[in-house]
Amino acid sequence: MADEQVAIEMIGIEKSFGRQQVLKGVDLKVLAGKTTVIVGASGEGKTVILKHMLGLIKPDRGQVLVFGRDLARVGRKELNRIRQSFGVLFQNAALFDSMTVYDNIALPLRERTDAGDEEIRRNVREKLALMDLEGAEDKYPAQLSGGMRKRVGLARALILGPNIVFFDEPTTGLDVNKSNEIYRLFYKTQQQLRYTAVIVSHDVPKIFKLADYVAMLEGGIIQECLSPEAFQLSTNPVIRTYVEETMGPIYSSEEEERGFYEKV
Amino acid sequence: MLKIFERLGEEALYFLEQAGRMGTFLAACLWNVIRPPYKIYPVVRQIHFIGARSVFVILFTGAFTGMVLGLQGYYTLRKFGSEGLLGSAVALSLVRELGPVVAALMVIGRAGSAICAEIGIMRNSEQIDALECMAIDPYKFLMAPKFVAGIISVPLLTCIFDMLGIFGGYLVGVKLLGVNEGAYFQSMYHSVEWKDVEMGMVKSLVFGLLIIWIATAKGYYLHMERSGGFGAEGVSRTTTDAVVLSSVAVLVWDYLISALMI
Numbered sequence: 030m031a032d033e034q035v036a037i038e039m040i041g042i043e044k045s046f047g048r049q050q051v052l053k054g055v056d057l058k059v060l061a062g063k064t065t066v067i068v069g070a071s072g073e074g075k076t077v078i079l080k081h082m083l084g085l086i087k088p089d090r091g092q093v094l095v096f097g098r099d100l101a102r103v104g105r106k107e108l109n110r111i112r113q114s115f116g117v118l119f120q121n122a123a124l125f126d127s128m129t130v131y132d133n134i135a136l137p138l139r140e141r142t143d144a145g146d147e148e149i150r151r152n153v154r155e156k157l158a159l160m161d162l163e164g165a166e167d168k169y170p171a172q173l174s175g176g177m178r179k180r181v182g183l184a185r186a187l188i189l190g191p192n193i194v195f196f197d198e199p200t201t202g203l204d205v206n207k208s209n210e211i212y213r214l215f216y217k218t219q220q221q222l223r224y225t226a227v228i229v230s231h232d233v234p235k236i237f238k239l240a241d242y243v244a245m246l247e248g249g250i251i252q253e254c255l256s257p258e259a260f261q262l263s264t265n266p267v268i269r270t271y272v273e274e275t276m277g278p279i280y281s282s283e284e285e286e287r288g289f290y291e292k293v
Numbered sequence: 294m295l296k297i298f299e300r301l302g303e304e305a306l307y308f309l310e311q312a313g314r315m316g317t318f319l320a321a322c323l324w325n326v327i328r329p330p331y332k333i334y335p336v337v338r339q340i341h342f343i344g345a346r347s348v349f350v351i352l353f354t355g356a357f358t359g360m361v362l363g364l365q366g367y368y369t370l371r372k373f374g375s376e377g378l379l380g381s382a383v384a385l386s387l388v389r390e391l392g393p394v395v396a397a398l399m400v401i402g403r404a405g406s407a408i409c410a411e412i413g414i415m416r417n418s419e420q421i422d423a424l425e426c427m428a429i430d431p432y433k434f435l436m437a438p439k440f441v442a443g444i445i446s447v448p449l450l451t452c453i454f455d456m457l458g459i460f461g462g463y464l465v466g467v468k469l470l471g472v473n474e475g476a477y478f479q480s481m482y483h484s485v486e487w488k489d490v491e492m493g494m495v496k497s498l499v500f501g502l503l504i505i506w507i508a509t510a511k512g513y514y515l516h517m518e519r520s521g522g523f524g525a526e527g528v529s530r531t532t533t534d535a536v537v538l539s540s541v542a543v544l545v546w547d548y549l550i551s552a553l554m555i
Contacts (some may be wrong), residue, residue, distance in 0.1 A: 080422075083422075083425075083426050084425075085422055085425065085426070105430075109428040109430065110428070112425070112426055112427070112428040113428045115426055115427075115428075117423065117426040117427075119419045119422070119423060120419075121418060121419065123418060123419040123420050123422065123423035124420075125415075125420055125423075126418075126420075136427070136429070137427050137429070140427070140429045140434065141427070141428060141429065185427075195426075
């Protein structure tokens with residue numbers, strides 16, 4: 030990990046909401062060009078970590094460095110400049126419900142570039158084709174299925190060719206087919222655009238196939254950040270328990286399996 | 294016993310936190326109104342929403358307010374043998390007070406509540422977060438057009454209200470109750486001065502700013518409401534608070550401006 034460029038680094042992040050301390054010293058590195066998946070039980074604070082990386086929340090203690098700049102200490106103008114290299118797919122897509130699909134995807138181009146109508150139309154149609162959404166441009170978000178909304182959200186996140194793309198539980202609420210669609214699109218777009226990806230997900234073990242690194246959040250800290258193979262073979266008891274609960278025993282003998290099912 | 298002081302302290306701190314938040318919000322919005330780039334179309338859309346779509350309710354309430362003023366004014370002035378001053382009474386009441394205040398209250402009910410709900414729902418569904426993450430300033434994109442539109446629309450709606458009110462007073466006073474038409478308009482002409490119109494316009498400008506400020510700020514900070522700004526109930530509660538707060542603010546500032554300019 031040491032020789033590769035670090036896109037995002039969280040150092041000693043602590044965060045409380047009222048009396049509840051959610052993050053108790055999170056240290057995490059996200060390498061440029063790689064996919065880092067953050068896993069953990071519901072309510073542990075995975076989305077809170079994501080929001081720190083986006084600069085939506087400021088930590089009580091610690092630093093969030095994005096390409097070396099501390100998000101908690103930069104002004105609004107600099108923060109906006111850093112965010113220009115971000116793309117975000119929110120858990121519920123966060124589409125603007127009074128705008129059509131076309132206008133949703135075109136919005137970043139209209140607001141942040143000087144592109145003319147023709148160029149915008151070309152870019153948006155390209156992204157619609159990539160997401161298999163041709164013909165849906167005049168629809169409103171309320172007229173779309175959950176899977177279609179996520180695809181529109183992904184198209185909007187990628188329209189400006191971001192360096193870092195954040196995915197907050199991209200397949201939550203989708204059935205197996207729609208989830209696979211999202212993963213297929215993620216794989217296809219990352220091959221094309223080569224962006225750094227940070228994914229918060231519950232969809233274990235499927236998400237491991239896309240990950241370069243898996244970071245486990247438990248007890249307010251990152252237990253480990255390892256490759257998917259090393260994660261599954263980790264001797265950390267917290268990670269071991271998580272892997273067994275979500276994936277079943279790994280490399281177990283008949284004796285171990287009998288013991289496992291007796292416990293369950 | 295200590296709990297009472299603790300509670301009082303909590304309330305005081307919460308009030309200061311809210312006041313500070315509202316103040317910095319207003320400063321950020323006004324800054325984004327004056328800094329370029331300027332986009333006309335979003336402002337025009339908001340003028341249509343806040344102004345044009347409120348015209349019907351303003352026409353209606355303006356006319357009936359004028360009619361009731363004409364009715365009540367006639368029977369009061371008759372006691373002193375001064376029915377001829379009806380035009381003056383109706384016009385001064387409308388131009389100085391009722392026009393700006395009632396028009397503002399109608400805009401609060403129609404547009405203020407809708408704006409608060411819209412921004413609150415955007416906050417709840419992470420649309421505002423999405424704007425920020427796209428490096429699109431929500432103060433510039435969402436709030437500034439509404440502020441400009443409010444400052445333009447509310448004075449115009451007040452003028453429409455005043456005109457309909459004067460016409461309503463004419464219908465009742467002159468046509469129904471027999472006040473001399475010439476006396477109605479002459480008394481108005483002699484008693485309404487530029488400083489009365491100025492007072493009314495200053496009030497309507499300030500009310501326009503207050504309505505949009507409170508509606509947008511309450512929606513924007515929905516997630517920081519102490520009672521929990523979650524879901525449909527949170528939006529409903531915050532919208533109600535915004536309407537009540539705006540109405541009270543309009544009445545308080547009505548008195549303050551009247552005291553300063555009278």
